[in-house]
Amino acid sequence: MSAVAVRNDLLNVAKKFGDIDTVISDALRRYTIDRCAERIEKARAKIREYEKKYSVTYPAFARRVQMDAKFLRRIETKNPVWEEDAMEWQYRIEEVKEWTETLERILKR
């Protein structure tokens, strides 16, 4: 348990909805769920954007830029700084995984 400062006017209204500890815990739970979901959706949107841009999934893209010279040449002709996209693509996939795990932990409690 932690102590946090909460504005009195908000606290007084919150008390009208029941036991204050429960109300605050529920509100915080709802807030963190919403924020996790927002993060996941934002990262997923970025992943979809890259999949559309390069017409492949990230694992296929990563494998081909490392093994397929023709594919790499084609990508570099279209976008000479494709590395910027590749590194963020990978990052967003990891982000989805991390925030999904966090969300699942909250939902299990």
Place this chain on the structure above:
Amino acid sequence: MDRNIRAHFEKVIALAHARVTDVRVLQNDVTPNRGILQLRGKHNERDVWLKEIVAPSRKLYSYYLLDLGSVIVGFDNYPDLPALKMKFGKDYRRHLGDLVPHRHGKAKKTVMLTSEYGAEEFLENLDQLANS
């Protein structure tokens, strides 16, 4: 960790403002374990594209100087086929996914392995890199 990432990104942004014109920070997002910074700017008439990702246990980066969309010089550590082959030779397939710091020359026609490079180093050396 997020405080360190935040401080590092702020330092890079401040240096970009000192070395580059028309600085636009496209992304500066830090969460407890990870962060992403992306900015654009101008060095004389050329474009500066910088992106840095800090994730648990590694840093990914891409620092490029471009002229009308063509690469003048660029540094990144994302593994691509030429860089992997250069670093690992015939054995490169066993190292897929390994980060390989390297430098691209004009129009990406050359690749050179480097040690880990930093945004500060790139921004500090822009004059020299532009003439390389």
